[in-house]
Amino acid sequence: MLHRPATSQDLRFMKEKLKEILDTTLDHCMAGGLLKETAVPDYVIEVPNNPDHGHFATNLPMILASTQKTAPRRIAEVLTGHLQDPGNFFEKVEVAGPGFINFTIDRGRWHSALADMVRRAENFGRGKPRPEDRFNVEFVSANPTGPLHLGHGRGAALGDTLCRILAFRGRSVTREFYVNDAGLQIRLLGESILSRIRQMTDPDAPFPENGYHGDYVLDLAREIAADRAIEAMEEEDAIDYCARQGKARMLKEIQEDLERFGVRFDVWYSEKQLLDSGSLDRALERLDRAGLLYEEGGALWIRTSRFGDDKDRVIRKSDGRFTYFASDIAYHLDKRERDFTRSVDLWGADHHGYVSRLRGAMAAFDIPGEWFSVLLIQLVKLWKRGNEVKMSKRAGTYVTLRELMDEVGVDAVRFVFMTKSHDSPLDFDVDLVKKKDSDNPVYYVQYAHARICSVFRKAREEGIGLPRDLERCAARLVLEEEMAMIRRMTEFPSLLEDICRVFEPHRLTYYLTGLAAAFHRYFNLGTKNPQHRIVVEDRELAGARLLLAAGVRTVLANGLALLGVSAPEKM
RNA sequence: GCGCCUGUAGCUCAGCUGGAUAGAGCAGCGGACUUCUAAUCCGCAGGCCGCAGGUUCGAAUCCUGCCAGGCGCGCCA
Incomplete structure (x- = not known):
């Protein structure tokens, strides 16, 4: 046995x-x-x-x-x-x-390692279930006041891949999208839509200051006006209606885009519901009891400076409205109460000023610092025809994730977003990524996978397949190139585990590129020397090399799946 | 002024808890397809790892100070 x-x-x-x-x-x-x-x-x-x-x-x-x-x-x-x-x-x-x-x-150890990973197949790299590790990962969380753009795409790719890896390594993972549906922004969207509706009949109708100028607002206006006689409504009712309709339609669009991008959230957490549920009141009560609130100048302040923040922060303005910071506190407290053992937020780097204050607020609730992590994602710079395109809703130089998926495809977009560390600014050259040729890095890894599939098709034609006794078969692998590849493949599980520890999913991209390179090199040995081909006359040796190829294919396929990128059998 | 991030090849970036000759892609030059997919491979060239100290047997990696760039420092969202 x-x-x-x-x-x-x-x-x-x-x-x-x-x-x-x-x-x-x-x-x-x-x-x-x-x-x-x-x-x-x-x-x-x-x-x-x-x-x-x-x-x-x-x-x-x-x-x-x-x-x-x-x-x-x-x-x-x-x-x-x-x-x-x-x-x-x-x-x-x-x-x-x-x-x-x-x-x-001893070489035999590596041979059995190879046999082992091929037997594990799509489970190679998977970690033991650890249901006690419950991660909440919040990402994208775009305001439903406009379509997703490039920057959201980067956050979506990064967050989703991180979640896939965490889940694969056995953690329990909840993907969460926080919907900012309570603030002034939504009202402003409503005002913008209403204005556009009025402008259909009256070109001089005023447009709100700081309103949303994008073409999508016009589309929303047309859709909403087609469904209902907005002009007949009272001003406030009309704004409210447009706001609710606009938000719902934008959110639906965002959800569709993310779905197409391969990202599926478990929880769409509504800020409005959070506030309606009384969570904020409860949070404030706790803070007050702890003596961490005080009033000054008609506003309500929280003493975050006691917990490492630069200064105290306003939680309720003198006009009676709560700040965003207030709901953020309540929101994170709610996450804590939902009993997650770790909370990971992905924010745009322009929000980094909020880390210390939120951390301070969490500390005020005796929440340990390790519980809460923020990954700051540096900005995406867009390049077109050799020039940087400043993204601006106003100027209309605003590339949406949807456009990008249309032009470039999901695989290339996701892969390119994963080629940089999250704290490195990313230059996204649309023309380069659009190119469906060898300049596009995603094809390099996919091609290695397709190539292996092709070798297997060839082997089948010759009537050669994997033998039953994988261990014995593997013993025929002796070339240094073969052994080096096996060793590299055994690193896959620990690489994934490292990624879970440091939250750096881009490492997977580099690893896969390296493994693909090793395989391409190995494959090309056979073009010079027929002895080094995979499908050789010696059927036993061919079987061994197929086993090796199967291992590489397994790792590439599993890795690409974690990136949310397809692994084609033909290219 | 204060805080966070970054500074590695011409360009864009990797470099794992410090380790023994610093890597990749692109760009440049020169090669490899009658035989498993050339969306590939091989070779050449290209680096005081921003600067200066410090810790260590050993530093691109850790610490301090400077220099340069990005971002943030609201009773904005």
């Missing part, structure tokens, strides 16, 4: 195994008087950049040097001379450089 390991044979497994051996060896050496009895410090096991340095390297001897009062290389020699490795985990162990130990793992 084939032993089926309970844990995935991935990079983490290898590192843990290595750490176990090192710790045991260290104990052994100390007990035997070969090394002084000292505390075991934190040391690093890493994958070296240079392949000459083996599969793993540790700095343990250098870390030990000061307490042992011995030269690192000497310590390294003691450790390597007494390695506790009954299972023959290693193929080669070397002392190198200033005192590193480089480990080369």
Whole structure:
């Protein structure tokens, strides 16, 4: 019977195994008087950049040097001379450089790692369920007063991919969109629409100051006027009606766009409902009881400066209206009460001034700082025909997400948004991304996937497929290029786990590009030397290489799925 | 003035908890398709990692100070 390991044979497994051996060896050496009895410090096991340095390297001897009062290389020699490795985990162990130990793992371990990931298929990389980790991720949250633009697209791509990865790694995830449907902006939208309706019959009808100028307002005006005789209504009723209609229609459009973009929210959280539910009142009551509110100049203030904010903030203006900050406090308190263990907000970088005040408010409720994270997304700069296009609703140089999806396609847009760290400004060159040629980075990864599918079609024609005993079959893989690819693939699960920790989903894009590059290189070996082709005459070897290709295809497909990008079988 | 972010190849950017010769794409130059998809690959060229100190066996990475750019500092939303 084939032993089926309970844990995935991935990079983490290898590192843990290595750490176990090192710790045991260290104990052994100390007990035997070969090394002084000292505390075991934190040391690093890493994958070296240079392949000459083996599969793993540790700095343990250098870390030990000061307490042992011995030269690192000497310590390294003691450790390597007494390695506790009954299972023959290693193929080669070397002392190198200033005192590193480089480990080369037995090839068979990597072979079974490959077999393991192919068996896991679409579940390779998936984490154990951890329902105790409940994430609320709030993103996009665009005002329903206009269509989604490029910047929203970046937030949507980033937030959704982060959620996909968190969920894949076992966390419970709630995707949330906060709908600002209570403020003055909605009323202003209503006034803008009403004005446009009036202008249909009276071109001189006034347009509100700071109103919404976009063409979409005209469209809304036409639609709304077609349904109902707005002109016959009282002024206030008309504004109110236009506002409600406009908001509902815009929200519907936003939802459709996001759906098409591959983003589906679990909760559409209405600010209006939040206020109607009395959440704000309850929050204020709690703050008041804690002595954190005071009145000054007719306004109500909160003492956020006690909690690291620069100054206290107004929560209710002297005209009696609450500030946005007030509902933000109530909203985040509500998230906390809904019992999420982590809250992650994605905001545009232009809102970063609000982080410290909201953090201050959260602290006032004794909410630990780690509970609440804000990812600031830097702005998207738009380039067209070599010139920067300043985005402005007024000037009409406003590229919507919908236009972009029409022109470029969802795959390319999502991929490009994921090519930069969220805190790096993104230059989005429409002409470049529109190009359906090799300049477009998304095709590089997709092409690798399609190419592998093509190889499998070819193999099937030759009557070759994956053999039953994957482990034995894998043993035929010996080329350095093949082994390097397997090692790289085992990094996939821990990469995803790192992304969950630091919220940097762009790393996945780079990883996939690197893996695709390794495969393209490998594939091209076969154009020079037929011996190195995947579908070779030696059917056993062909089977082994198909297994490798299957592994690559699995990782690419799983990775692309997490990016919300399709993995085509033909291109 | 204060705060946050950024400064790495001509351009756009990666660089994981500090590690052993700093990477990719694009642009430039030169090569590889009668055989598994050339939307690919190979080679060449290109870098005081903004500057100066500090911590460390070891710094693009951590700390401090400066310089440059972006953004934010309302009883706006």
